[in-house]
Amino acid sequence: MFKERIFDLFEQCVMTTLSAIIMLIASVSLLHLTVSIVVILADRGINSTTPENLQAVFGMFFTILIALEFKRSFITPSAGKQHGIIRIEPILLIGILATVRKFIVLDLKEIDFNEMLGLSAAILSLGLVYWFIQPRYQPQPPALQSDNF
Secondary structure (H helix, E strand, C coil): CHHHHHHHHHHHHHHHHHHHHHHHHHHHHHHHHHHHHHHHHHHHHHHCCCHHHHHHHHHHHHHHHHHHHHHHCECCCCCCCCCCCECHHHHHHHHHHHHHHHHHHCCCCCCCHHHHHHHHHHHHHHHHHHHHHCCCCCCCCCCCCCCCC
16 A cells, blocks of 8 residues: 555656656747747748748647647546556557658658658558547437427
């Protein structure tokens, strides 16, 4: 019992530390994204929507989303419930986001067929696994309404 409490306290400290680190990374990334957008707009004005600029901005955007989703993947243990500290769904979403980010920042002039095939297989596999582990939605038939006049 005492060992479990010590381990739970240790686990809580690790999760708090990791959360703080992820929050710091997301904050610095958000600041970097904001500065980059301001610099792009100041240098090139509103006509700065070249594919290279958009790839860079959206790549940074997805980096922030990945960090936020990574933070969401932690579960703090609740009293009386025994379960793991990491859920699989957010981890799969992180993999999907990272692969989508790779597609966005990809330079199509420098990619070969095998790399594109590998990325496509990765996103398809992650999507299928995510779909398989999701609870299925079972629609309920609409309640019968009686018309009492």
